[in-house]
Each structure stands twice: as C-alpha cells, then as structure tokens.
Amino acid sequence: MKEKMTIGILTSGGDAPGMNAAIRAVTRSAIFAGWKVFGIYRGYEGLINGDIKEFTSESVSSTIQRGGTILKTARCDEFRTPEGRAKAWANIQKFGIDALVIIGGNGSLSGAVELAREYEIRVIGLPGTIDNDLYGTDSTIGYDTALNTIVECVDKIRDTATSHDRIFFVEVMGRDAGFLAQNSAIAAGAEAAIIPEDRTDIDQLAQFIGRGIRKSKNSSIVLVSESKKGGGAMHYAERVRKEYPEYDVRVTILGHLQRGGTPSAYDRILASRLGVAAVEALKEGQRNVMIGVKNDQIVYVPIGRAVKYDKPIDPELLNVLTVLSI
Numbered sequence: 103m104k105e106k107m108t109i110g111i112l113t114s115g116g117d118a119p120g121m122n123a124a125i126r127a128v129t130r131s132a133i134f135a136g137w138k139v140f141g142i143y144r145g146y147e148g149l150i151n152g153d154i155k156e157f158t159s160e161s162v163s164s165t166i167q168r169g170g171t172i173l174k175t176a177r178c179d180e181f182r183t184p185e186g187r188a189k190a191w192a193n194i195q196k197f198g199i200d201a202l203v204i205i206g207g208n209g210s211l212s213g214a215v216e217l218a219r220e221y222e223i224r225v226i227g228l229p230g231t232i233d234n235d236l237y238g239t240d241s242t243i244g245y246d247t248a249l250n251t252i253v254e255c256v257d258k259i260r261d262t263a264t265s266h267d268r269i270f271f272v273e274v275m276g277r278d279a280g281f282l283a284q285n286s287a288i289a290a291g292a293e294a295a296i297i298p299e300d301r302t303d304i305d306q307l308a309q310f311i312g313r314g315i316r317k318s319k320n321s322s323i324v325l326v327s328e329s330k331k332g333g334g335a336m337h338y339a340e341r342v343r344k345e346y347p348e349y350d351v352r353v354t355i356l357g358h359l360q361r362g363g364t365p366s367a368y369d370r371i372l373a374s375r376l377g378v379a380a381v382e383a384l385k386e387g388q389r390n391v392m393i394g395v396k397n398d399q400i401v402y403v404p405i406g407r408a409v410k411y412d413k414p415i416d417p418e419l420l421n422v423l424t425v426l427s428i
C-alpha cells in the first residue's frame with residue numbers, strides 16, 4: 103500500500119440524513135493519516151465530468167448536523183454504460199485518485215462493483231440510504247432519522263384519525279423494502295403494515311380487516327410500503343371504499359419529507375464510525391468492500407454480496423406488530 107494515498111469521496115443515489123457526517127468522517131480521518139482528499143460532486147456524474155475539488159478539514163466544518171449531502175447527488179445513467187465508466191476512469195487517473203469511497207444505496211454500490219471490475223481502482227462502499235435494504239449491515243446511514251420522521255408524522259395523523267374514527271393508509275418510502283413501514287408501524291402503535299417482504303398469497307388487507315379492526319379501537323393506521331407493483335396506499339384505500347363502504351378512509355403519502363431533516367444522533371454516530379472505518383480498511387489494504395455494522399461491531403462485506411442478496415426482515419418484528427395491534 104502507498105504511504106500517502108489520494109482518495110475521492112462521492113455520494114450517489116437518493117440523499118440520506120447522515121451522509122454529511124460520513125463525508126466529514128472520511129475526509130478528516132484521511133487527512134489525519136496524511137492523505138489527500140478529493141470531493142466529487144453529484145455522484146458518478148461529477149466523476150465523469152471532472153466536477154472534483156480538493157477537500158480540507160475546513161471543507162467539512164459545521165456539516166455533521168446538516169441533512170442532505172454537501173457533495174450533492176445524482177442518479178447517473180451514463181455511468182451504467184462502459185463509455186461513461188471509461189470517462190470516469192480517465193478523471194480518476196487525471197486526479198491521481200488511488201481509491202474511491204462511495205456513499206449510497208444499492209444502485210450506487212452496484213456501479214462501484216462494475217468500475218472496480220473493469221479498472222484498477224480500489225473501492226470502499228458506505229451504506230447510505232433511508233431504505234435500510236443493504237445486505238450485511240444492521241443499519242444504513244439515514245434509516246434511523248427517516249424512521250423517526252415517519253413516527254413523528256404518524257403520531258400527528260393519529261390525532262385526526264381518532265377524532266374522526268377513520269382508517270388512514272400512510273404510504274412510506276423503502277423502494278422494494280419494508281423496513282421503514284414495518285418498524286414505524288411498531289414505533290407508532292399502528293394497527294398494521296403492508297410490506298413487500300410479506301410474500302404469502304394471503305391478502306394483507308383482508309387479514310387486517312378480518313382481525314376485527316373495530317373491536318377495540320375506533321381509528322386505524324396502516325403503514326404501506328410504496329410499491330410499483332402493489333399500487334401503494336391509494337390502491338388499498340380504493341379497495342376499502344369498494345369492499346367495506348362502512349369505513350371512512352383517508353390516505354397520506356409522506357413522500358420526500360422522509361429524506362430530509364437533521365440527522366439523528368444514531369445516524370451521526372453510525373456515519374462517523376463507518377467513515378473512520380473506511381479509511382482504516384484502506385490502510386489494511388482492503389478493496390471492494392462495504393463497511394457495515396453487525397451487532398454494533400464494524401464489519402467488511404464484499405460489495406458484490408451487499409448488493410446481490412436481499413436483506414430479510416426479522417419475522418420477530420412481524421409478530422411484535424401482530425401481537426401488539428389487537
């Protein structure tokens with residue numbers, strides 16, 4: 103390993119609260135080691151276009167408490183092509199970058215795998231997504247903050263749901279994963295969660311209605327994972343209107359407010375630990391691994407595995423919600 107490395111940091115895909123804490127941690131620990139750091143703007147787009155600036159310790163001052171990403175982010179179609187990656191490689195060479203630290207979700211880390219397969223570049227991934235859907239890590243940067251944001255919103259919805267004796271379907275993000283829906287349902291005392299991981303043929307809506315929603319409560323809140331296939335909260339509300347016209351139904355789609363806001367203490371600490379560990383991993387000669395956390399210990403997960411496998415939802419969580427929502 104080179105004594106003095108030059109690294110590039112970028113954030114890619116959907117922004118997540120805590121990404122700034124991760125950028126700060128990587129930057130400062132690399133500078134602490136005597137290395138040179140480049141900030142790459144707008145994810146892979148900036149790598150392709152050469153939107154790259156040297157970072158100092160001051161570049162990341164007063165950022166740990168800020169949501170979003172100071173490096174900005176993008177979803178870059180050009181990087182999916184060999185031509186796009188060739189342009190990125192040209193800039194990596196031009197700036198003398200020995201290793202890249204990529205902070206992002208599934209799609210972003212998959213891009214890193216492709217680049218590392220084609221070119222002699224060391225890549226370290228940090229899991230940065232509110233979806234919490236990366237295999238091999240218990241938590242991803244931004245998930246805890248988004249979860250808390252959802253719970254705060256659902257608590258407010260509960261006030262109006264109770265006052266009107268209504269059923270609310272609250273749609274949350276998560277792409278193909280139900281972590282946000284399932285755990286916010288538990289934390290907000292919701293009556294049910296409809297999540298993509300529940301792949302039984304049993305109709306989740308009929309199940310929820312069949313449990314006798316009006317036995318002990320006048321209002322109900324159902325957390326629904328966004329879904330391209332399933333139709334999301336609107337779909338379920340429409341079905342209730344048709345199949346159970348006696349119920350008064352409303353829908354709330356929380357949307358992008360789930361991605362914003364000040365990162366929680368948990369996310370700041372997680373991001374700081376993962377950022378420092380990224381530089382440690384490079385010092386140890388690691389390449390093409392995602393830094394994760396398992397049972398509160400830092401772990402290295404081959405990026406290929408992190409993006410290939412689905413992260414399962416613990417069935418215990420499904421049971422907790424079912425038992426407590428009687």
Ligand code: F6P
Pocket residue numbers: 116177207231232233275276277328361
């Ligand atoms: O991956 C993070 C995420 O917020 C998903 O939960 C959601 O499906 C998607 O990004 C939305 O992406 P965009 O901001 O590009 O619409």
